[in-house]
Amino acid sequence: MYMKLITYLGEIMRFINLLILLWIFTVMIVAPVSAFSAKQLTYDIKENGDAILTADYDISILERFGLASETVKEEISTAIQNEYGVNARVISMSESHAEIYIPKFAEIKSDSIEIPSLNFERIKERLDKYWFLGVLSIDYSPAIITIKVYTGDIFTYKDQTIIPSNTIQI
Secondary structure: OHHHHHHHHHHHHHHHHHHHHHHHHHHHHHOOOOEEEEEEEEEEEOOOOOEEEEEEEEEOHHHHHHHOOHHHHHHHHHHHHHHHOOOOEEEEEOOOEEEEEEOOOOEEOOOEEEEOOEEHHHHHHHHOOOHHHOOOEEEOOOOEEEEEEOOOOEEEEEOOOEEOOEEEEO
16 A cells, blocks of 8 residues: 555656646746846056956846856956956855956056056957856947946946056046
């Protein structure tokens, strides 16, 4: 009697697992192409030239699931370190917001601050080699890019893939 019940419950569980797998498969096929879209990037440059990059973005439900993976967060940290140096790191990351520390982003001289150009097309080329980005459709040109300098200077750009370098006299 109990063996029949256990066998019956096992068959029900297999059926439920099959339904879940079919549902996941259906969602993956019918779901629209996933997309990552950068809404706003803000570079906050400190007195020593270090910067905090704050990124606000939109991602799909499938990508939210992917970003929850610790492996993906480690890969993103590695990509950032490869781009900006070994001390660059992800401070925090959520499904719609990230903060990244970038050491020596700007060059501080005795009479000026030199802010490097930003080329989001080049960044795309460099990031395309990472496996976790291959499944995403990414908009690499943020809607708004703001560069804030500790002196109070602010540079704002909209929907541009290349941001020119800037020099501020101090």
